[in-house]
Amino acid sequence: MAGTPQTAPEDRGDAMSQDDRPDPATEAFLAHRNLLFTVAYEMLGSAADAEDVLQETWLRWAGVDLDIVQDRRAYLVRITTRQALGRLRTLGRRKESYVGPWLPEPLLTAPDVAEDVELADSVSMAMLLVLETLGPTERAVFVLREVFDLDYDEIAEAVDKSPAAVRQIAHRARAHVAARRPRGVVSPAETRDALEAFQRAVETGDLQRLLDILAPDVVLLTDGGGIKRAALAPVVGIDRVAEVLGRIAEAMSLRPAQVNGYPALLLQIDGEVDAVMAVRIDDGLITGLYAVRNPEKLSHLERETTVSR
Numbered sequence: 239m240a241g242t243p244q245t246a247p248e249d250r251g252d253a254m255s256q257d258d259r260p261d262p263a264t265e266a267f268l269a270h271r272n273l274l275f276t277v278a279y280e281m282l283g284s285a286a287d288a289e290d291v292l293q294e295t296w297l298r299w300a301g302v303d304l305d306i307v308q309d310r311r312a313y314l315v316r317i318t319t320r321q322a323l324g325r326l327r328t329l330g331r332r333k334e335s336y337v338g339p340w341l342p343e344p345l346l347t348a349p350d351v352a353e354d355v356e357l358a359d360s361v362s363m364a365m366l367l368v369l370e371t372l373g374p375t376e377r378a379v380f381v382l383r384e385v386f387d388l389d390y391d392e393i394a395e396a397v398d399k400s401p402a403a404v405r406q407i408a409h410r411a412r413a414h415v416a417a418r419r420p421r422g423v424v425s426p427a428e429t430r431d432a433l434e435a436f437q438r439a440v441e442t443g444d445l446q447r448l449l450d451i452l453a454p455d456v457v458l459l460t461d462g463g464g465i466k467r468a469a470l471a472p473v474v475g476i477d478r479v480a481e482v483l484g485r486i487a488e489a490m491s492l493r494p495a496q497v498n499g500y501p502a503l504l505l506q507i508d509g510e511v512d513a514v515m516a517v518r519i520d521d522g523l524i525t526g527l528y529a530v531r532n533p534e535k536l537s538h539l540e541r542e543t544t545v546s547r
Contacts, residue, residue: 246267246271246292246293246295246296246297247260247264247267247268247296262304263299263300263302263304266299266304266310266311266314267295267296267299267314270310270311270314270315271292272544272545272546273311273315273386273546273547274292274295274314274315274318275288275289275292275543275544275545276357276361276545276546276547277315277318277319277322277381277382277386278291278292278318278321278322279345279361279545280360280361280366280369280381280385281319281322281323281326281369281377281378281381282322282325282326282329283342283343283366283369283370284329284342284343284535285343285345285537285538285543286343286534286537287325287329288322290325291318291321291322291325292318294321295314295317295318295321298317298321299313299314299317312388312392312395315382315386315388315392315396316392316395316396319378319382319396319397320396320397320398322378323374323375323378323397326374326377326378327374330374336463336464337462337463337464337470338460338461338462338463338464338468338469338470338471339459339460339461339468339469339470339471339472340370340461341363341367341459341461341528341529341530341535342363342366342367342370342498342530343530343535343538344363344497344498344502344514344516344530344535344536344538344539345361345497345498345538345539345543345545346495346496346497346538346539346540346541346542346543347361347496347497347498347499347542347543347544347545348496348542348544349496351496351499351545352426352496352499352500354547355423355425356385356547357385357499357545357546357547358426358498358499358500359423359499360381360384360385361498361499361545362498362499362500362516363497363498363500363502363516363518363528364419364420364516364517364518364526364528365419366498367526367528368415368418368419369381369415371414371418372411372414372415375397375399375407376407376410376411376414377411378393378396378397379393379397379404379407379408379411380408380411380412380415382396383404383408384408384412384415385547386547387547390404390405390408393408420518420519420520420525421520421521422520422521424519426499426500426501428519428522429500429501429517429519430494430501432451432517432519432522432524433494433501433502433503433517434494435447435451436448436451436503436517436524437492437494437503439451440483440484440486440487440492441487441492443484443487445480445484448480448483449476449480451523451524452476452479452480452523452524453476453520453521453523453524453525454475454476455474455475455476455525456474456475456476456479456523456524456525456526456527457472457473457474457479457525457526457527458472458473458474458479458482458483458526458527458529459472459473459526459527459528459529460473460513460529460531461528461529461530461531461532461535462531462532463531463532463534463535465531465532465533465534466512466513466531466532466533467531468529468531469482479527483527486505489507490505490506490507490512490513491505491506491507492504492505492506492515493506495514495539497514497516497539498516499545500516502514502515502516502517503515504539505529511536511539512531513529513530513531513536514529514530514536514539515527515528515529515530516528
């Protein structure tokens with residue numbers, strides 16, 4: 239398309255026409271950019287890869303004849319999904335050689351994300367880890383159907399399957415996720431209360447208080463990516479996890495933040511963020527702790543990232 243920039247526009251200052259309005263392709267892309275990012279991020283668990291997918295989406299969208307596009311949102315979602323599926327398979331190979339546990343890339347999100355319970359749940363660290371257990375096509379179908387409420391015909395176009403096949407895939411994926419997701423909906427307020435109690439217990443060294451809020455079979459996953467020191471295998475059990483948390487408290491300060499739609503903790507050394515810790519809660523107890531230390535995954539904590547449906 240003549241005059242179209244080769245990098246994805248980030249704001250309405252790009253690709254302006256003579257009347258100071260974006261051209262139609264740019265305007266459509268900008269209108270749906272946050273949605274497209276969220277689709278890609280939920281499929282990939284990586285903000286950096288999601289941004290790359292948006293770049294690839296823009297390059298393909300810029301060459302489309304808009305006169306033949308009936309639904310620009312659906313068309314953009316279809317491009318994004320196909321690009322994300324290709325990258326998801328590449329990412330899977332990359333994870334096979336990853337050093338230690340792989341955790342999703344955390345996002346600093348605005349407090350109002352928590353008001354959309356389904357959206358907050360879908361981008362939570364706990365849910366993204368559940369989505370990791372799905373195959374690429376199952377993950378795409380689940381995200382598009384359960385989170386973004388696309389109809390089966392639209393999803394079929396995006397994943398190159400028949401609507402009947404998509405219905406079957408959606409059914410399997412829904413059952414798979416239901417068996418593995420946190421039991422019951424946990425509100426941000428419940429998460430905040432648990433994290434505040436957790437923070438007080440860790441900072442004061444009150445072992446009993448810590449034991450009171452951790453499930454007996456609690457699991458701690460630490461992602462250092464081979465760059466920062468981290469446990470190379472899950473730390474399982476209340477005693478072992480409490481011991482590790484005690485060492486963390488001696489070295490770092492803890493600060494509350496809103497991460498992936500839910501309250502979380504930023505672990506700091508000399509005022510600099512060293513790690514992000516998110517939690518999974520079941521039946522009022524912390525059953526999962528997820529600490530991301532890999533510095534390559536912490537760049538999106540410098541500013542809030544907008545996610546939307």
